[in-house]
């Protein structure tokens with residue numbers, strides 16, 4: 459039995475529900491800076507222990523693994539503390555906000571043989587299952603270009619939040635690239651199968667309504683010579699969208715940008731040189747964010763992706779193998795975003811992406 463604690467109970471509540479659905483897991487403790495919220499959730503979800511502070515979670519020897527779903531700027535420190543305390547870690551995006559913290563997380567997880575996973579659940583999206591398999595098999599040929607977009611009107615996220623909420627607090631604002639950006643870049647990088655070596659980016663100059671960036675566009679060069687374009691916007695007046703396209707010398711893939719709800723069906727488009735008679739992209743109707751093989755009761759805030767992520771995380775612990783988005787994988791996505799943000803913050807220009815060392 460895996461014993462889990464959830465730290466941070468906003469998105470953390472979806473993680474709590476996901477782990478409670480797994481027969482080999484027990485959520486034994488919760489922790490939130492808002493004690494009343496933690497008490498309420500513990501009662502509602504029948505969790506035995508409410509710890510008042512992360513230190514108490516980490517010194518609780520009955521806990522094997524922690525989910526870190528605290529604000530972005532705390533992820534690095536919280537993951538490092540948890541790994542130092544010998545806990546397996548599932549940490550929300552982003553892995554951390556600094557390259558040094560990413561480096562420490564790699565070193566600690568490898569030195570202590572602990573499972574670390576960054577929680578980009580989009581890698582488990584049903585709408586990407588087929589294209590991921592085609593790309594792994596090389597069916598699109600060598601990949602030379604790809605696009606990833608996270609377009610989310612920030613009104614949807616912060617309108618019902620207090621004015622001092624961390625996402626819009628001028629001291630700790632969520633940024634485009636390191637906020638929603640990991641969904642765009644990590645998923646695209648995984649599809650393309652590349653490592654990025656150079657980044658350059660621009661913020662649009664239109665001011666954001668919040669103390670954060672409005673829209674940021676990054677170009678990334680991969681070790682293979684392929685190029686990617688990442689767009690992250692909180693200010694775009696359009697419905698939510700997670701868009702990906704991947705172009706290889708033998709074929710192309712494009713998502714629809716009109717996607718509907720996580721539980722809806724959506725359209726992907728394909729083209730392949732073996733189908734030379736096709737004058738139009740070939741549409742395929744696929745489930746958006748839900749796995750039709752799982753019961754509807756497993757759908758949480760993001761379809762069935764949280765449950766599948768939880769399953770994969772504990773399977774990695776049980777098998778003592780690297781998690782899907784292990785510390786190196788996570789750093790291969792987050793360090794480029796940190797470099798792209800540096801480029802955009804300085805008004806553009808190429809930033810070389812360091813390859814992190816491992817000091818086990």
Ligand SMILES: NC(=O)c1ccc[n+]([C@@H]2O[C@H](COP(=O)([O-])OP(=O)(O)OC[C@H]3O[C@@H](n4cnc5c(N)ncnc54)[C@H](O)[C@@H]3O)[C@@H](O)[C@H]2O)c1
Nearest residue numbers: 465466467468469470489490491492527528529530550551
């Ligand atoms: N993967 C996804 O799709 C997804 C979706 C939503 C949020 N997130 C991520 O989850 C994280 C949390 O976002 P959210 O929307 O849930 O925010 P939130 O503000 O709703 O929840 C964060 C919680 O953390 C608590 N907290 C703050 N500091 C703490 C500390 N030191 N110790 C314990 N608890 C603390 C807060 O009281 C709050 O309840 C963010 O990093 C966000 O990017 C990811």
